[in-house]
Amino acid sequence: MALVRYHGRLADLTGCREEELDGTNVSRLLDQIKKRHGMEAGRLAKRSHIIVDKRSAGAEKGFRTPVGPDSVVEFIPVCGGG
Amino acid sequence: MELERYRRQLAMPEIGPEGQRKLAASSVLVVGAGGLGGPLLYALAGAGVGRLRVVDGDTVSLSNLNRQFLFDQADLGRPKAEGAARRLSAFNRDITVEGAAAWLDQTNGAELVKDCQLAVAAVDNLSARLALNAACARQNIPLVNGGVEGWYGSVLAVEFGVTPCLACCYAGTAPEEGGQALGAVTGAVASLMASVTLQMLLGRNPIPGEILLYDGKRLELDRVPVERSPGCPICGTL
Numbered sequence: 001m002a003l004v005r006y007h008g009r010l011a012d013l014t015g016c017r018e019e020e021l022d023g024t025n026v027s028r029l030l031d032q033i034k035k036r037h038g039m040e041a042g043r044l045a046k047r048s049h050i051i052v053d054k055r056s057a058g059a060e061k062g063f064r065t066p067v068g069p070d071s072v073v074e075f076i077p078v079c080g081g082g
Numbered sequence: 083m084e085l086e087r088y089r090r091q092l093a094m095p096e097i098g099p100e101g102q103r104k105l106a107a108s109s110v111l112v113v114g115a116g117g118l119g120g121p122l123l124y125a126l127a128g129a130g131v132g133r134l135r136v137v138d139g140d141t142v143s144l145s146n147l148n149r150q151f152l153f154d155q156a157d158l159g160r161p162k163a164e165g166a167a168r169r170l171s172a173f174n175r176d177i178t179v180e181g182a183a184a185w186l187d188q189t190n191g192a193e194l195v196k197d198c199q200l201a202v203a204a205v206d207n208l209s210a211r212l213a214l215n216a217a218c219a220r221q222n223i224p225l226v227n228g229g230v231e232g233w234y235g236s237v238l239a240v241e242f243g244v245t246p247c248l249a250c251c252y253a254g255t256a257p258e259e260g261g262q263a264l265g266a267v268t269g270a271v272a273s274l275m276a277s278v279t280l281q282m283l284l285g286r287n288p289i290p291g292e293i294l295l296y297d298g299k300r301l302e303l304d305r306v307p308v309e310r311s312p313g314c315p316i317c318g319t320l
Contacts, residue, residue: 007295007304008234047256051293051308056246058254059311074306076295078255079229079236079271081263082114082206 002067004029008077010048013041026050027063029073048075083176088130101284102130106176108283109133111195113186113214114204115166116140117149117268118228118275122204124152125276127170131283133178134170137194138162138205139185149265186210191217202279203227204272208252215240215248219316224282228275232262233299235271237289238308239278243320245291250311267298 001020011017014037023029034042050057050065051074057065067073083106091097097105108131112119115138126134142150142157142165150162157165167181186194186205191213195201201218203211203225211227218225218240225240227248240247274296281288295304312318 007306008297009232049252049255051306054307054309055311056251056253056255056308058252059250059314062254076236076293076306077231077234079231079234080206080208080211081230081261082116082118082204082228082268 001069002029002071002073004033004073004075006075010041010044010075010077013037013044023067025061025063025067026052026057026065026073029067030063045075047078049078050075083130087174087176091129096281096284104285105130105280105283106132108200109135109198110279110283111135111137111198111201112204113137113194113202113210114206115150115152115162116146116204116206117263117265118204118230118272119166120150120152121269121272122202122228122276122279123166123170124173125273126279127174127177127179129276129280130174130176131280132176133180135180135182135194135198136163136166136170137182137184137186138166139183149263149268151265151269186214188213188216192220195221195223198223200224200226200279200282202275203248204275208255211248212252216316218242219247219320222320224287226275226279226282228271230263230268230271233264233267233297235267235274235296235298237271237274237278237294237296238292239282239287239289241287241290242317245287246308246310247314247317249316250314251293251308253311253314264298267296270298271296
């Protein structure tokens with residue numbers, strides 16, 4: 001199972017800082033987050049800056065970025081404001 | 083240079099007279115003179131960074147004044163870059179501050195960053211950040227990026243060809259949607275950005291290959307390791 005770490009408001013919505021989830025890619029993880037923690041958590045997770053094994057998913061295969069059983073996946077708030 | 087002004091930081095072993103001379107000889111481009119740019123610019127000007135180039139195409143509005151402490155009521159409607167340059171020049175007469183009332187984009191990024199030792203992205207949108215990232219990559223100028231959203235903030239220090247760049251990190255990321263900003267949070271994140279900037283000017287990147295996250299609600303700092311993207315269109319071949 002992949003280790004999923006939540007940062008920012010997503011940690012509040014999920015009620016945890018990290019948890020283990022099954023999923024072969026980012027999209028599958030997002031499905032599980034929505035199922036476990038609700039629509040708002042799912043929506044926010046999808047809009048997060050997602051890092052899989054130290055690489056930004058956006059620069060890899062997006063939501064199709066593979067996730068392995070030993071992967072670490074970080075969900076970071078997109079901080080674009082100044 | 084008025085050494086008395088810097089006496090408290092000259093006593094710091096990482097700075098000392100040699101470090102102070104380095105700071106005085108440095109030129110830094112700061113893009114964005116708002117909630118992040120204001121406190122950051124004060125910190126750099128106070129520390130004696132010799133030349134600051136401030137780029138911001140915006141004018142001061144009332145909704146800025148909850149966090150943009152470079153400005154006051156009398157500045158409403160005036161260009162931020164000019165106001166920032168005027169205020170910072172009065173704050174420290176040892177240094178040179180240039181204000182450019184312009185929006186940084188792909189067409190002017192290279193010219194604006196020219197002759198600077200380091201650039202700082204304190205702007206409020208992803209497209210300007212990526213344009214600055216591309217301009218800095220072409221001239222191999224280190225970049226400090228900071229952003230906020232509500233209670234949260236992040237800082238990344240880019241050394242092109244060594245650490246991941248903004249395109250490695252933010253390609254494919256959805257544009258920001260919030261626009262939430264609180265002065266207490268922007269000030270804290272700006273201070274982190276200034277600490278990183280000053281250390282990089284002195285020759286040390288304190289967060290290489292890491293995104294520094296600030297949680298102003300829990301009052302926590304966290305570091306998330308990130309790697310360069312081999313296929314990055316900006317830094318992949320550097």
